[in-house]
Amino acid sequence: MTTSIGGSFDPRFQSVVDLFTQQANELPVGGASMAIYHRGQQVVNVWAGEATPGNPWNQDTISVIFSCTKGLMSILVNRLIEQGLIDPNALVTDYWPEFGQAGKDQVPVKWLLQHRAGLSAVRRDLTMDELLDTDLVLNELASQEPLWAPGTGYSYHALTFGHLAHKLIHSVTGLTAGEYFAQELAGPLGLDAYVGLPESAFGRLAPLVTDGKREAPSVPFAIGSPEYWMAKSMTFGNAFDHTVAGPNTGFNDPRVLKAELPGANGVMSAAAIAKIYSAAVTETDGIRLLSDETIDRAIVPASTGASVWGEPGPWAARGLGFMLHTPGFREFSSARSFGHDGLGGQIGFGDLENQIGFAYVSSFLRSGETEQDGQQALVRELQKGLANLRD
Numbered sequence: 001m002t003t004s005i006g007g008s009f010d011p012r013f014q015s016v017v018d019l020f021t022q023q024a025n026e027l028p029v030g031g032a033s034m035a036i037y038h039r040g041q042q043v044v045n046v047w048a049g050e051a052t053p054g055n056p057w058n059q060d061t062i063s064v065i066f067s068c069t070k071g072l073m074s075i076l077v078n079r080l081i082e083q084g085l086i087d088p089n090a091l092v093t094d095y096w097p098e099f100g101q102a103g104k105d106q107v108p109v110k111w112l113l114q115h116r117a118g119l120s121a122v123r124r125d126l127t128m129d130e131l132l133d134t135d136l137v138l139n140e141l142a143s144q145e146p147l148w149a150p151g152t153g154y155s156y157h158a159l160t161f162g163h164l165a166h167k168l169i170h171s172v173t174g175l176t177a178g179e180y181f182a183q184e185l186a187g188p189l190g191l192d193a194y195v196g197l198p199e200s201a202f203g204r205l206a207p208l209v210t211d212g213k214r215e216a217p218s219v220p221f222a223i224g225s226p227e228y229w230m231a232k233s234m235t236f237g238n239a240f241d242h243t244v245a246g247p248n249t250g251f252n253d254p255r256v257l258k259a260e261l262p263g264a265n266g267v268m269s270a271a272a273i274a275k276i277y278s279a280a281v282t283e284t285d286g287i288r289l290l291s292d293e294t295i296d297r298a299i300v301p302a303s304t305g306a307s308v309w310g311e312p313g314p315w316a317a318r319g320l321g322f323m324l325h326t327p328g329f330r331e332f333s334s335a336r337s338f339g340h341d342g343l344g345g346q347i348g349f350g351d352l353e354n355q356i357g358f359a360y361v362s363s364f365l366r367s368g369e370t371e372q373d374g375q376q377a378l379v380r381e382l383q384k385g386l387a388n389l390r391d
Contacts, residue, residue: 003027006058007046010038012389016381017046020360023374024048030209030364031057033270034378037278037357040285045271051206051363062192062267063206063363064251067158068348069195069266071340072273073165074298074321075280075289076180077113081320082294085172088113088320095171102145112164113321114302115154118146119164121229125237132259134176137163147229147308154303154318158233162263165321177262185276188287193268193276196260205267206363207252208245210344213367226309244343244365270348270359277339277350278357295352299324299338323349330372331379333358333386347375354386 003024009017013036020034031049035042051061080086086095088110093100095109104117111117122140130136141160148155157164166177173180178196186193194201221228234240245251256265278284281295290298298320305315314329322338325331332339332349333356339349344365350357360375 003048004056005046005048006056007033007044009046010043013044013382013385015385016378017044019378019381020046021048023378027362027364028211029053030362031061031206032360032362032364033057033061033063034360035269035271035274035358036382037274037284039355040278040282042271042275047270049364051204057206059269059271060192060204061206062194062201062204062269062272063361064208064245064257065266065268065273065346065348065361066251066264066342066344068273068340068342068346068359068361069261070161070165070263071322071338071348072181072185072195072266072276073162073169073177073262074113074338074340075276076177076184077165077168077321078294078298079184079289080169080172082291086168092117096142096167098139098142101143104142104146104150107150109168110302110320111150112161112168115157115161115318116151116303117157117164118148118150119144119160120147120155120157121160121232122236123147126239128239128253128255131236131239131261132255134163134166134260138167153308155230155307155309156233157263159236159261159263160233161321162261166260166262176260178260181262181266185279185289186272189272189275189279189285191268191272191275193266193272195262195266197257197265197267199258201267202254202257205257208250208344208363208365210243210245210365211367214244226311230309230311264343268361270361273348273359273361274357276357277348277359278355281350281352281357282355284357292352295336295338295350298322299336331376331383333379333383341372341375343371345371345374347372347379356382356386358382 033047036044303318317324334353336352348359
């Protein structure tokens with residue numbers, strides 16, 4: 001059955017839309033959206049599939065974007081750095097005195113953003129109720145001994161990154177990460193976008209559907225092993241099972257959607273993400289979020305190669321909160337691009353060189369080695385299209 005594509009696009013980006021259409025026709029369930037801004041103007045905003053069974057995806061449909069949220073939090077923190085309210089070289093304790101426990105008194109702010117703080121997981125197993133208590137999680141992170149000597153290596157802070165970014169934001173603004181996102185990004189840019197979904201927006205939400213391949217290990221990982229800590233960074237112990245999203249569970253659980261988990265539970269469309277990144281790299285609707293100089297400092301590679309847990313490569317490069325263009329693995333549209341991918345095959349990024357804001361969001365979540373192949377194919381098609389525009 002051929003999937004109907006909604007929306008509009010500039011014919012110069014026809015090939016990217018054609019590939020999106022092909023991929024949409026391969027979705028077994030759910031739907032997707034893709035958006036591109038170029039030089040401050042929306043040039044692509046398309047969608048396909050179903051938001052809910054029997055109801056087509058439309059321009060108002062929103063979905064969980066998982067770790068794409070980290071890129072948006074990184075825009076906010078780097079904006080505060082640009083404004084002189086946060087110093088990435090200052091000690092975390094200057095902003096969060098309680099953080100200095102258990103040998104963490106000399107940790108600079110930049111290590112929190114570079115996934116080098118040794119806090120990729122909470123040591124204690126948490127229940128869902130405990131995880132949804134932001135202050136409780138922050139107290140655990142502040143009091144615990146780091147999982148490795150901070151600064152000596154990195155590992156992806158899959159969920160804790162959001163808590164740490166929230167604490168930095170709250171310490172200088174008095175607002176939660178979700179409130180500051182609404183004040184600085186969603187509100188000024190006129191976006192239907194949230195970190196902490198209000199009840200009024202649930203009617204536009206496309207529930208997540210997995211490919212059924214994410215399963216708990218048949219034998220539990222040995223406590224303290226690299227596999228144990230990598231798994232725990234995603235689960236917090238008992239809070240999330242390995243089904244990421246089932247009926248009213250995982251990231252389909254209304255409690256999780258309403259809470260602020262600013263490392264993973266942003267809810268919005270591809271158009272919203274793309275517009276935010278556009279405003280980061282060039283004036284968009286009269287708004288510019290970050291200067292060229294701020295971006296260039298933020299995209300200096302800081303965490304590359306193998307992590308402290310030694311998982312096999314290839315590996316993404318990371319800067320000051322952002323994932324960076326990594327040729328042959330996790331590509332964006334130029335070496336001056338920055339953003340973040342998301343679980344299941346989602347992505348959002350900005351490109352300073354080409355003045356691009358790009359995003360792809362899907363409610364159908366892929367897994368395994370091919371998890372990000374779809375969005376990467378779209379990105380490479382965009383690269384070719386941009387090269388043709390320059391010729």
